[in-house]
Amino acid sequence: MKEQTRIPTSKVQRAAKFVSTGARIGGNYLKHNVKKVVGGADREELHEDNAEDIYNALSELKGSALKVAQMMSMDKNMLPGAYQERFTMAQYSAPPLSYPLVVKTFQKYFGKSPDQMFDTFTKNAVNAASIGQVHQATLNGKKLAVKIQYPGVADSVSSDLKMVRPLATRILNISSAELEHYMAEVEGKLLEETDYELELRRGKEITEACSHLPNLRFPQYYEEFSGPRILTMDWLEGKHLPEFNASNPTQETRDQVGQAMWDFYHHQIHELKQVHADPHPGNFIISDDGTLGVIDFGCVKEITDEFYSGYFKLLPKGVTDREEELKTLFYKMDFLRNEDSESDIRFFVGIFKEMIGMLGQPFHADEFDFADDAYFKNIYDMGDRISKSPEYKKARQARGPKDALYVNRTYFGLYNILNQMQARVRTTKPAWMEETITV
Amino acid sequence: MAAEEAQETKQDVAEKIRQEFITYVLEHGRKPASIYKFAKSIDLTESEFYNYYTSFEHLEQGIWEAIFTDTNEAIRSEEVWTSYSVREKLLAFFYTLVEVMKRNRSYILATMSKPKPNWTPPQLKKFKEHFKEFAMELISEGVETQEVVNRPYLTERYHEALWGQALFLINFWVGDDSPGFERTDAAIEKAVNLGLDLLGKGIVDSIVDFAKFMFQSR
Numbered sequence: 001m002k003e004q005t006r007i008p009t010s011k012v013q014r015a016a017k018f019v020s021t022g023a024r025i026g027g028n029y030l031k032h033n034v035k036k037v038v039g040g041a042d043r044e045e046l047h048e049d050n051a052e053d054i055y056n057a058l059s060e061l062k063g064s065a066l067k068v069a070q071m072m073s074m075d076k077n078m079l080p081g082a083y084q085e086r087f088t089m090a091q092y093s094a095p096p097l098s099y100p101l102v103v104k105t106f107q108k109y110f111g112k113s114p115d116q117m118f119d120t121f122t123k124n125a126v127n128a129a130s131i132g133q134v135h136q137a138t139l140n141g142k143k144l145a146v147k148i149q150y151p152g153v154a155d156s157v158s159s160d161l162k163m164v165r166p167l168a169t170r171i172l173n174i175s176s177a178e179l180e181h182y183m184a185e186v187e188g189k190l191l192e193e194t195d196y197e198l199e200l201r202r203g204k205e206i207t208e209a210c211s212h213l214p215n216l217r218f219p220q221y222y223e224e225f226s227g228p229r230i231l232t233m234d235w236l237e238g239k240h241l242p243e244f245n246a247s248n249p250t251q252e253t254r255d256q257v258g259q260a261m262w263d264f265y266h267h268q269i270h271e272l273k274q275v276h277a278d279p280h281p282g283n284f285i286i287s288d289d290g291t292l293g294v295i296d297f298g299c300v301k302e303i304t305d306e307f308y309s310g311y312f313k314l315l316p317k318g319v320t321d322r323e324e325e326l327k328t329l330f331y332k333m334d335f336l337r338n339e340d341s342e343s344d345i346r347f348f349v350g351i352f353k354e355m356i357g358m359l360g361q362p363f364h365a366d367e368f369d370f371a372d373d374a375y376f377k378n379i380y381d382m383g384d385r386i387s388k389s390p391e392y393k394k395a396r397q398a399r400g401p402k403d404a405l406y407v408n409r410t411y412f413g414l415y416n417i418l419n420q421m422q423a424r425v426r427t428t429k430p431a432w433m434e435e436t437i438t439v
Numbered sequence: 440m441a442a443e444e445a446q447e448t449k450q451d452v453a454e455k456i457r458q459e460f461i462t463y464v465l466e467h468g469r470k471p472a473s474i475y476k477f478a479k480s481i482d483l484t485e486s487e488f489y490n491y492y493t494s495f496e497h498l499e500q501g502i503w504e505a506i507f508t509d510t511n512e513a514i515r516s517e518e519v520w521t522s523y524s525v526r527e528k529l530l531a532f533f534y535t536l537v538e539v540m541k542r543n544r545s546y547i548l549a550t551m552s553k554p555k556p557n558w559t560p561p562q563l564k565k566f567k568e569h570f571k572e573f574a575m576e577l578i579s580e581g582v583e584t585q586e587v588v589n590r591p592y593l594t595e596r597y598h599e600a601l602w603g604q605a606l607f608l609i610n611f612w613v614g615d616d617s618p619g620f621e622r623t624d625a626a627i628e629k630a631v632n633l634g635l636d637l638l639g640k641g642i643v644d645s646i647v648d649f650a651k652f653m654f655q656s657r
Contacts, residue, residue, distance in 0.1 A: 097628065098526070098527055098530045098628060098631075098632075099519075099523075099527055100523070100527050100530040100531040100534055101530065101534060101624060101627075101628055103519070103531075104534045104538075104624070108619070113519075115518075115519075150625065151621040151622075151624035151625045151628070152617060152621035152622045152624060152625040154618075154621075
């Protein structure tokens with residue numbers, strides 16, 4: 001009897017965890033933008049109290065822990081908008097590296113001090129990245145951005161994650177086993193992020209592969225001034241997203257930048273099968289003519305064919321009407337399992353169908369208006385409804401492919417940014433998807 | 440002129456003795472059996488040896504003294520040195536110290552005993568004396584630039600705190616197994632920042648000041 005109640009509930013939660021990730025993001029931003037249309041005051045207060053504790057605890061952490069915090073705040077969205085903003089700020093206020101350490105790092109990789117390598121080099125950092133800081137340099141009249149990593153970050157990724165683990169299980173109310181399911185993926189990605197040589201290679205690759213897309217620009221990378229812990233690229237002039245949004249751009253400019261963003265992601269996901277999986281506002285710089293600059297290729301997710309074929313089959317309109325096909329897909333992707341009972345399946349299919357229909361909505365028409373707060377409110381309501389269900393609160397397991405973690409993060413990040421930007425976008429689809437729609 | 444040359448060679452011989460001693464310890468895993476034997480192996484008589492060092496303990500201190508001297512010379516030869524704040528000077532000292540120690544890491548690992556609180560290994564005696572001078576120079580500079588607050592009774596003891604920090608960092612480096620000793624770099628950064636924040640004007644000063652005011656205006 002006990003067994004009976006336990007299993008299905010846990011599945012509800014697994015499912016719910018998977019949805020709520022994105023669902024809540026929309027909600028937060030909505031709350032932030034539309035001033036608390038959802039949620040009772042109590043709940044809001046509770047959130048704030050929790051968030052304050054969490055924020056205080058997390059702001060003590062540096063390096064990869066900060067990165068995880070950022071990711072959790074984005075993925076799981078358990079932090080209300082205001083705190084989310086503070087987190088974004090935290091990224092810009094990690095304690096700077098002292099100049100002697102910067103010099104030492106240069107000595108170590110180039111045998112020269114920064115003064116000897118560049119015409120000018122700012123002694124203080126002009127910007128902080130989550131695992132390093134950015135100095136501005138000039139050489140032969142060219143402005144450069146030089147990113148320097150905090151020492152020992154790569155080495156401390158694993159231990160930092162261990163530190164966040166108990167906190168994360170508590171905040172997210174999931175078992176450590178479920179967390180493990182995600183953490184392995186996160187750890188791998190974080191370690192990649194500490195490898196600036198890899199970032200340089202990927203930056204060059206993606207830049208080249210995307211160079212034909214309109215209204216996009218990328219910095220050029222300088223291999224001769226880069227190493228495992230130092231990365232040198234062109235300095236891009238322009239505004240960060242929040243500044244851009246605050247500067248009241250015309251609808252036309254918003255749409256143009258939004259479209260560039262959409263095209264950029266579309267091309268990576270469907271053509272390159274590897275994607276800049278960090279659609280964090282700090283990674284984009286918008287110039288005055290409405291060109292989108294993309295910096296920071298630290299986090300790139302490679303999409304396997306197996307995952308791709310399953311995941312994106314869920315997006316076309318009408319897929320939810322073909323239940324048998326859908327079920328096969330669900331089994332393949334680990335949303336449904338062989339040991340599931342009839343009623344489990346019914347329950348699950350119900351939830352997933354609703355989710356998929358909702359999250360796939362931008363794909364169902366030729367154009368989608370991301371300024372539509374009602375859409376985000378619906379997503380949030382759905383996530384909220386599922387997360388409030390008693391089953392959700394009891395269960396403690398995960399389901400779904402771990403590959404989905406970063407792909408989801410990418411999409412939710414993208415939706416989110418487009419929503420903040422209030423952009424209307426032609427939602428292009430891959431060729432094969434157009435076919436399925438017309439059939 | 441002649442005296443200067445003699446001075447030069449005297450330093451060279453001392454340097455040679457230190458290097459041979461380090462080599463001996465590394466190759467044999469222990470100190471030489473006697474000064475007589477060691478001196479003979481490097482073509483010196485025992486009495487010549489005493490012109491430089493009077494015992495192996497003295498020689499070991501000399502090795503650490505050289506580590507300090509090399510560090511000190513290296514940082515002062517940097518052009519930016521004079522433009523550094525006290526905090527940056529201390530940071531530069533430790534970063535350079537780590538580099539200098541790295542050249543003789545095997546020797547240091549072989550001869551360093553387990554760290555104990557409030558205890559300076561005997562071979563660091565001379566190093567400590569030099570460091571004290573260096574620390575006091577930095578502190579008085581810091582008092583001038585107001586990076587360090589002059590506190591009655593405490594100011595004279597600041598250098599001891601800095602020595603504790605130096606010892607902590609040396610031991611941290613000895614036990615560091617991260618690639619490129621990156622953890623030590625992080626430790627230096629954090630320890631020095633904390634140290635200088637404590638030496639600088641802080642909340643405690645304001646509390647003391649306020650308490651004094653309240654007491655006096657009772």
